[in-house]
Amino acid sequence: MEVLKLFATIGRQHGFTLGDKTSETQFLESVSASLIRNKDNQSLLHGFRTEDLFQYVAASLGKCLLIKQEDTGEPIAVSEMQPPDYQLVLQDKSRIFVEVKNCHKKQPPCLFTLKGDYVHRLLQYSNLFDTDIRIAIYWSAWNLWTLVSLKEFAEINGNYQITMFDAVKSNEMNTLGDTSIGTTPPLILRFIADKAKPYSIDDKGFANFTIGEIEFRCGANVIRDKTEQQFAFYFMLCGDWYTGAPEAIIEDNKVVAIDYIAKPETTTPGQGFEIIGAMSSLISRRYRDLVLTSSSGERISTSAEPASLGLMIPEDYKSKTLPLWRFHLKPNRKKTVG
Numbered sequence: 001m002e003v004l005k006l007f008a009t010i011g012r013q014h015g016f017t018l019g020d021k022t023s024e025t026q027f028l029e030s031v032s033a034s035l036i037r038n039k040d041n042q043s044l045l046h047g048f049r050t051e052d053l054f055q056y057v058a059a060s061l062g063k064c065l066l067i068k069q070e071d072t073g074e075p076i077a078v079s080e081m082q083p084p085d086y087q088l089v090l091q092d093k094s095r096i097f098v099e100v101k102n103c104h105k106k107q108p109p110c111l112f113t114l115k116g117d118y119v120h121r122l123l124q125y126s127n128l129f130d131t132d133i134r135i136a137i138y139w140s141a142w143n144l145w146t147l148v149s150l151k152e153f154a155e156i157n158g159n160y161q162i163t164m165f166d167a168v169k170s171n172e173m174n175t176l177g178d179t180s181i182g183t184t185p186p187l188i189l190r191f192i193a194d195k196a197k198p199y200s201i202d203d204k205g206f207a208n209f210t211i212g213e214i215e216f217r218c219g220a221n222v223i224r225d226k227t228e229q230q231f232a233f234y235f236m237l238c239g240d241w242y243t244g245a246p247e248a249i250i251e252d253n254k255v256v257a258i259d260y261i262a263k264p265e266t267t268t269p270g271q272g273f274e275i276i277g278a279m280s281s282l283i284s285r286r287y288r289d290l291v292l293t294s295s296s297g298e299r300i301s302t303s304a305e306p307a308s309l310g311l312m313i314p315e316d317y318k319s320k321t322l323p324l325w326r327f328h329l330k331p332n333r334k335k336t337v338g
Contacts (some may be wrong), residue, residue, distance in 0.1 A: 054147030063177035110164035182325035184219035186263035236275035239276035
């Protein structure tokens with residue numbers, strides 16, 4: 001169906017006829033030329049991936065009943081309007097439109113700007129459906145998502161602007177299920193030697209090492225629950241903590257274990273936990289690993305199920321071996337853009 005729709009869309013401009021060999025050949029040549037022309041367009045690819053990434057983030061956070069791509073097809077309207085990227089239906093049955101954007105700026109305050117006429121076309125569309133619209137901005141240099149109402153933007157010289165600082169203060173990602181997660185550092189993935197096989201260090205400093213078992217640790221605790229082990233491994237793979245080179249544990253000239261240790265760069269004395277990151281950021285890092293890690297070239301999406309990139313941590317989750325602190329960050333709509 002999608003191929004037929006594409007044929008119809010391109011065919012309107014060129015007068016293609018289905019079943020006509022010349023039309024079909026020209027259609028295939030047109031698609032091929034477009035792919036060749038745009039495959040190295042990094043700006044276009046970043047935009048596509050960011051839009052695609054958002055649906056994975058929204059689905060994996062767990063608070064959306066429906067995520068519908070809104071800007072497909074060719075809208076026929078009596079006035080100029082711009083369909084947003086997505087329509088979301090949340091668990092409380094409320095609906096919002098979301099327009100997805102990325103910002104690659106690294107230097108604070110990272111001012112983000114939308115053209116005035118572009119905003120007006122988005123508002124024309126959202127007002128027609130009496131549905132609020134939000135701007136989802138992916139601050140890629142910070143691996144950070146914000147979801148902000150247009151009301152939080154400052155209108156300056158006909159355009160709409162917001163800094164990353166104000167976007168963070170006005171962030172509504174919590175409505176999609178986003179949380180900031182912390183636990184007790186460090187997180188350790190330990191490979192323990194198989195004692196039935198050689199694991200001594202020889203005279204040249206070499207040692208054979210056969211993995212006998214795998215152990216996860218949080219702080220001083222050994223994590224034995226399988227689900228909690230999956231949580232810990234996910235945090236190590238996708239979280240903000242730094243994982244250094246593997247560290248060998250040597251006893252009596254034998255390599256008894258090898259540790260991979262994830263820990264924050266700094267700790268807060270007396271606090272007992274450190275933030276691993278926002279769940280939306282962890283999901284984004286997982287998405288990037290799946291999309292950008294390929295021996296045959298760059299993928300522009302992933303075959304993973306949209307809701308599969310996060311962790312569904314039960315609301316009543318409690319554990320002494322992998323304690324979690326979860327923070328639901330609410331928006332503060334005091335505006336300081338200037």
